[in-house]
Amino acid sequence: MESFSDRTYAILGTGALGGFYGSRLQKAGADVHFLLHSDYEHVNKHGLVIESKDGDFTLPDVRAYDDVQKMPPCDVVIVAFKTTHNHLLPKLLPSVVKDDGVVLVLQNGLGVEDEVAEIVGDKRVMGGLCFLCSNKVGPGHIRHLDYGEVKFAEYAIGYNSQGITTRMCQIAADFDRAGIPIKLAADLLLARWQKLVWNIPYNGLSVVLDARTDELMGNTHTRALVEELMWEVAAGAKSCDRIIADSFIEMMLDWTVKMKPYRTSMKIDYDEKRPLEVETMFGNPLRLAQQKGANLPKITMLYQQLKFLDARNSH
Amino acid sequence: MESFSDRTYAILGTGALGGFYGSRLQKAGADVHFLLHSDYEHVNKHGLVIESKDGDFTLPDVRAYDDVQKMPPCDVVIVAFKTTHNHLLPKLLPSVVKDDGVVLVLQNGLGVEDEVAEIVGDKRVMGGLCFLCSNKVGPGHIRHLDYGEVKFAEYAIGYNSQGITTRMCQIAADFDRAGIPIKLAADLLLARWQKLVWNIPYNGLSVVLDARTDELMGNTHTRALVEELMWEVAAGAKSCDRIIADSFIEMMLDWTVKMKPYRTSMKIDYDEKRPLEVETMFGNPLRLAQQKGANLPKITMLYQQLKFLDARNSH
Numbered sequence: 113m114e115s116f117s118d119r120t121y122a123i124l125g126t127g128a129l130g131g132f133y134g135s136r137l138q139k140a141g142a143d144v145h146f147l148l149h150s151d152y153e154h155v156n157k158h159g160l161v162i163e164s165k166d167g168d169f170t171l172p173d174v175r176a177y178d179d180v181q182k183m184p185p186c187d188v189v190i191v192a193f194k195t196t197h198n199h200l201l202p203k204l205l206p207s208v209v210k211d212d213g214v215v216l217v218l219q220n221g222l223g224v225e226d227e228v229a230e231i232v233g234d235k236r237v238m239g240g241l242c243f244l245c246s247n248k249v250g251p252g253h254i255r256h257l258d259y260g261e262v263k264f265a266e267y268a269i270g271y272n273s274q275g276i277t278t279r280m281c282q283i284a285a286d287f288d289r290a291g292i293p294i295k296l297a298a299d300l301l302l303a304r305w306q307k308l309v310w311n312i313p314y315n316g317l318s319v320v321l322d323a324r325t326d327e328l329m330g331n332t333h334t335r336a337l338v339e340e341l342m343w344e345v346a347a348g349a350k351s352c353d354r355i356i357a358d359s360f361i362e363m364m365l366d367w368t369v370k371m372k373p374y375r376t377s378m379k380i381d382y383d384e385k386r387p388l389e390v391e392t393m394f395g396n397p398l399r400l401a402q403q404k405g406a407n408l409p410k411i412t413m414l415y416q417q418l419k420f421l422d423a424r425n426s427h
Numbered sequence: 428m429e430s431f432s433d434r435t436y437a438i439l440g441t442g443a444l445g446g447f448y449g450s451r452l453q454k455a456g457a458d459v460h461f462l463l464h465s466d467y468e469h470v471n472k473h474g475l476v477i478e479s480k481d482g483d484f485t486l487p488d489v490r491a492y493d494d495v496q497k498m499p500p501c502d503v504v505i506v507a508f509k510t511t512h513n514h515l516l517p518k519l520l521p522s523v524v525k526d527d528g529v530v531l532v533l534q535n536g537l538g539v540e541d542e543v544a545e546i547v548g549d550k551r552v553m554g555g556l557c558f559l560c561s562n563k564v565g566p567g568h569i570r571h572l573d574y575g576e577v578k579f580a581e582y583a584i585g586y587n588s589q590g591i592t593t594r595m596c597q598i599a600a601d602f603d604r605a606g607i608p609i610k611l612a613a614d615l616l617l618a619r620w621q622k623l624v625w626n627i628p629y630n631g632l633s634v635v636l637d638a639r640t641d642e643l644m645g646n647t648h649t650r651a652l653v654e655e656l657m658w659e660v661a662a663g664a665k666s667c668d669r670i671i672a673d674s675f676i677e678m679m680l681d682w683t684v685k686m687k688p689y690r691t692s693m694k695i696d697y698d699e700k701r702p703l704e705v706e707t708m709f710g711n712p713l714r715l716a717q718q719k720g721a722n723l724p725k726i727t728m729l730y731q732q733l734k735f736l737d738a739r740n741s742h
Contacts, residue, residue, distance in 0.1 A: 320635060321735055333734035340728075409724040413655075419648035420636055 122186035128246040130192025140290035152178035154251035164256035185210040195392040221392025225267040237267040261293040265300035273299040305349035313341035315378035316414040326373040344408040351406035388422040437501040443561040445507025455605035467493035469566035479571035500525040510707040536707025540582040552582040576608040580615035588614040620664035628656035630693035631729040641688040659723040666721035703737040
């Protein structure tokens, strides 16, 4: 196995997610290159500040870039910005990923790996699912509140299951050395549908009904609707030959009832007047299921409601 | 035909709707008895004031009551309060309707005539659908903004179509003399489902998405959702063997696009923190369709969302 310092990392999008994981990797000794936009001047001068439940730290010196063309080709290119900026991918990716490197998509929703494969080829794509609660509270200043686990899975054309590969083990080892909890999944598409079981009902309804998770679970009608939406996600997964067990849905419901009242990330985006990740989280799963012949009426309705609210919100 | 003055009217609920129609009847010479609640003292002393696009008028002397037991039995008892007060029907109706009288239900939604028939017997019930835009702007003070038509239909057990009866023609003649545009319908259940084609999508979505009709029609996603909800209403009607033609749905959509930007009555209730007519407008149609084996997923979801918002709104 290569040593840690040999593998170079590019972080595209140094915000709540990319800033957190990239800083942890650099702090553990990795060679990390950060692409920034509005925070470039500040971070280039002052570095990154991480407040974390696992311990605060600062990185006064980071390799910051305001232009992807100035970045060296890297072994692992982490896509960490919101999917609402994915129209930039064709411009950003080609030069920054080494010929034998890999693009690791740490975004929400479904279908982004397909887009990335179109750009860099299907052998240079991996997916990652983050269970992270963090916010950017100022330029180069990130507050990590809870969780942090990442689940990796390999991508292949048509989302065929690839099992556990050497490459993902090597990257996982780097994350592990950086203190980031890691899981490896054999089947990226199953992992993405599983995450949607939670994301679709709670993110969607939290915006449409202006509600926290505890409010949605405390009312019998929305409690039932959440569960029905989860069943539709399972039906979407099934249309792709991925099976989500009843017990998984029950676990998600129980877990949500027990967790602290939570304002979802989509609700935070909405409240902050940022564009919503509607297409990757709702549109892409719906279109995929529809291609496979599955009809998901309630998710469709939630998508339509969110498209309306998103359009009005970003006026 | 009996003369106008022989037929006595009771108005249960002297608000934007009952106050308007009752005043028009009295002004035309009918013997009208008004039941009031919070406005009783004021109206008993000062009468009713109607501002109307068809001409303003005042009725300084009205027969006002604060207790249904003090009212004489009447030929026509008009139920004009919101369906959110229908738990009062068993207490209000028995004494005020003559043995050969009739209860005329001028409320929104579906299924109220069944409830009334349980109380006064199935021979003494009629339904009426109002296309009226009016508001109560103060005690005994009603502002009539637009429209005003009433469509009558006879009720029978199981909502069997009754055709046009002598009784409905007589009452229609009174309304006609009072200058109220009248239509007669042979089939009450068809008329009620037809009205829901408009009421369900626009009332429901206007509350959930905080939107006027023009906003809902101006966005492609909600425009499609409105139409899909209308198709589900038609499917509900079909489960009851009532056919709503494609052209009827197209007409409702076209008409709504052309009308002035409109805040629905349910949205006004919501903004005023009044309880919503969710059960008669959504719950009853859903339960009826479900009994008949029809599954209406998007209307169900709208119902669930409204139940959540209604519960929170009236806290």
